[in-house]
Amino acid sequence: MEFTCTARQAEQQIVVTVTGEIDLAVYPRLRAEAEIWAGKDADVILDCRQVTFMDSMGVRFLVQVRQMLNDTGHTISLANPSKPVMRVLELAGLRDLFAYTHDEREPATDGAAS
Template sequence: MSELIRFEKKDDVCDIFVSGEVDLSNSAELRKTILGALKGAHVVTVNLSEVSYIDSSGIAALVEGLQQANSNDKKFSLSHPSNQVKSILELARLDQVFTIK
C-alpha cells in the first residue's frame, strides 16, 4: 500500500483515506483499493480531506466505485472533500451524484 492510500476496516465498514495528488500515475491504485473494499464491505467511505489535486482519472475511479456499489446494493460515499476536490465535484455536478458527508 502506498502513502497515497490507507484504509481501515471494521466489521462491514471500510474507510479509505486518500492523500496528496490523485492523477493518471496513481488513480489505478485508488480504483483497485475501492473495488477491493467493496468486495469485502457493505459500506465504503472515501475520505478526501487530504487530497490536494484530483484529475479526471481519479474522478473516474470514484464514479466506478459508486457504480459498483449501486449495482451490488452497497453504500458508497465520499467524506470531507478538500476545497480543491469539492470545487471539481461541484463543477462537474458530481456533488449531486455522490453522497458527500
C-alpha cells in the same frame, strides 16, 4: 504531498483515507484497491480531507467505485472532502451524485500545506 491510500474495516463500513493527488498516475493503483473494497460486504467512506488535487481521472475513479458498490447493494460517502475535490465535482456537475459526511473534530482542508 505523496499519494497514500489506507483502508480499515469498522463494523459494516470500510473507511478509506486518501492523501495527496488523485490523477492519472495513481488511478491504476486506486482502481485495484477499489476492487477489493467493492468485493467486501460493506459500505465505503472515502476520507478526502487531505486530497490536494483531483483531475478527471479522480472523477472517473469516484464514479466507477460508486457504480461497483451500487451493483453490490452498497454505498460510498465522501468524508470531509477538500476544496480541490469539491471544485472538480462541481465543475463536472456531479456534486449531487455523492453523499457527504463531515467530522467536526477535524475540519476539511483546502489542500494547502499548513
